Amino acid sequence: MRRDKRLRFASVLTAVGTGGLAAYWLILRPWHLRWGATQEEFTRPMPGDELVQRPFYVSNRAITVRARPEAIWPWLVRLGVGSQGFYSYEWMERLAGLRISTVEHLLPEFQTLEPGDTIPTGRGLHLPVRAVEPYGSLVVGSRPEEPPGQSQVSWSLGLYPQNGFTRMVSRVRTSYFWRPGDPLVAFFLGPLHFLMERKMLLGIRQRAEALEAGLDKPMEATVSA
Incomplete structure (x- = not known):
């Protein structure tokens, strides 16, 4: 029994x-x-798509920001550990062993970015900057000289003005070479990636809208392209 x-x-x-x-x-x-993304934003080509030709994992997430790109760009231009942070859940980042402090105000010393720079993510890891279009798009991703058999990754952040507002779109494309455990890793990291990225987009929106509202003319970042 x-x-x-x-x-x-x-x-x-x-x-x-x-x-x-x-x-x-x-x-x-x-x-x-596809959180927040329209069908057009899902299918529209973005800078950086060419870095991963046959992706296994693709995410497209978007949010409306009541500000112009000039008020959003300064928060994108220096993402990373030791700069302005990632505007996400610090307690989750610290659980992962990352010492990240997110700022609530702009740091003038962190307002330049150009291809070839890197975005530090902690533990000695850096995201290579592949393309920069000031007030338009930022692309980070794997370098072309990465050894064969390594997964390829691209992350594109695009700003699309619409009637005084801006649509901010984040796209991640990743290829896997089907090493043992790759599909399982993708399955479990997907929800975590969503939580962190959603919080980041909301955090950037909050800061950009405050900047837009508090300044007669949003501060323009000095950027080399």
Whole structure:
């Protein structure tokens, strides 16, 4: 009798787990991969797409910012550890061992960026800057000289003015070379990536709208392209 109960309990757990995974894969995953993005923004080419030709993982997330690109760009131009931060959940970043402090005001010494620079992410890791279009787009991604067999990654942040507002779109494209565990890593990192990136977009919006409202003319970052 006890054996039958254990088998039934195991069957119920298996059914619930399978149903949960199916719901995530069919409903939640498509939603968070395209959070806030329109169909046009999902299909529109963005700078940096060419860096990953056949991506396995693609996310397109977008948000409306009630500010001009000039008020948004200064917050993008120096993302990273030791600069202005990532505007996300600091406690989660610190759990990962990253010493990140997000600023609430602009730092003039961190207002230049050009291709070839890197964005520090902590633990000695850096994201190479591949393209910069001031007040338009920022692209970071894998260098072309990376050794064969390494996953390729591109991250593009684009600013698209619309009637006095700006649509800020973030696109990530990643290729996997199917090493053991790659699909599992992608499955579990997807929701975490969404939480962190959503918070980042909201944080940038808050700061940019405050800058737009508080200044007669938003500060223009000095940028080399």
